[in-house]
Amino acid sequence: MADTPLASLSLTHVHYDPNDPVSYFCAWLALVPQGLCVVYATLIWSTREIEILLMFGGQLACEALNFALKRALKEERPTKMHGKGYGMPSSHAQFVVFFSISITLFLLFRHVPKPPTPSHTPLSLGARVMVSGLALANAGLVAWSRIYLSYHTPKQVIVGCAAGIASAMLWFLVTSIVRKTGLLSWALEQPIMRLFRMRDLVVEEDLCQAGWEKWEARSTSSSTNGKKTR
Template sequence: MADPAPLASLSVTHVYYDPDDPLSLFCAYLALVPQALCVVYATLIFSTREAEIALTFAGQLACEVLNFGLKRLIKEERPARIHGKGYGMPSSHAQFVAFWSVSVALFLLVRHTPRPPPSKARPAESSHRSWSAAERAALSAAAAVVATLTAWSRIYLNYHTTRQVLVGAGAGALIAVAWFAATGLLRRTGWLAWALENPLARMLRARDLIIEEDMAQAGWEKWEERRRASVDGKSRKTK
């Protein structure tokens, strides 16, 4: 009986690390951060239908396309002790997480303008509050720490040189700022509002609430209304 055809390995998440070095293993997990963020993007877009998240993800994909082009234009090799295929300049991981962390900071600190609760809100409603500026700054800092560790892990695992990581991080940050400005222009000129009135966007229930509201608030208010109606109905029955 002839031997079966040799099997190939799906190497999307195939990361080399030193099994005797716990820090190397930690860096190997950090290498999966971009894939995890893509899952988070897709989940949030599907569950919230928020235009801001979809636009940020579109910018993230555009950033990846640009990295693909830059690598083939510069054609700089990876470190001598190579653990990956393809060119190394700039680091795609560093560019990816830099775009993500800068986009998070720009949204939380610049674009997000939470509305104050209505003055006639009931106690249960007024107990909810939006994140303070300090809390949003802390979240932005946490995203920056994750991005920094992920970028550094590429150097520790010998996938990239320090220069390749720094250039990738710089490119990602610059693209994030440019994309933030471009999406802001879409808002100011009314193109985003026009797109959300498109029949396809309405069929997909796309919306643009996250700028002024957090994602949990609308659902919480609906739940509170239903809960109060249920409690009021039970109290009327007992009377």
């Protein structure tokens, strides 16, 4: 065992210049896709929202497309890069751009919140625009960091961004058709979906609203009952 050569888990292995603070910051940006996968898994399990599951499905399809493109184009990474694998297109850029465009399309075109109530104020259009802007800015930073760290050429990052945009728009169109044809409603009634309690509320409700109105109603009821017993 002592003579066995060790391998590196490249999933989180990032090369950067330890004397350059910007390079160090870019190294952390390289972990954004992994962080988003954790966010996806957490939200799918905790909210059981079908919209999040659909978006994650599109994200995986986008990754499969990147895998196929890299092996079809077979373009090497920049010469100063010590990493493995092909560089065209940038998988990081494609991943984060798909995510940011998908979030933007959802918040601005699919999410139609219910009117405000005394117990809940929905996310305003201005807030949704701001969240979309932050997501797009984050995608831009991650894409730029791949060039700064010399993992990709500018062309490889641009192609990755273009692939991410095209994938997100196509997936949004596909899921819109699935919704309009009633296929999604049918799928939610299937035993496997009911077993996992999948639902479709986030189109009208904010994630933080789930259960809040029930909690408010119970708190009000408890308060009222307490006053009556006095």
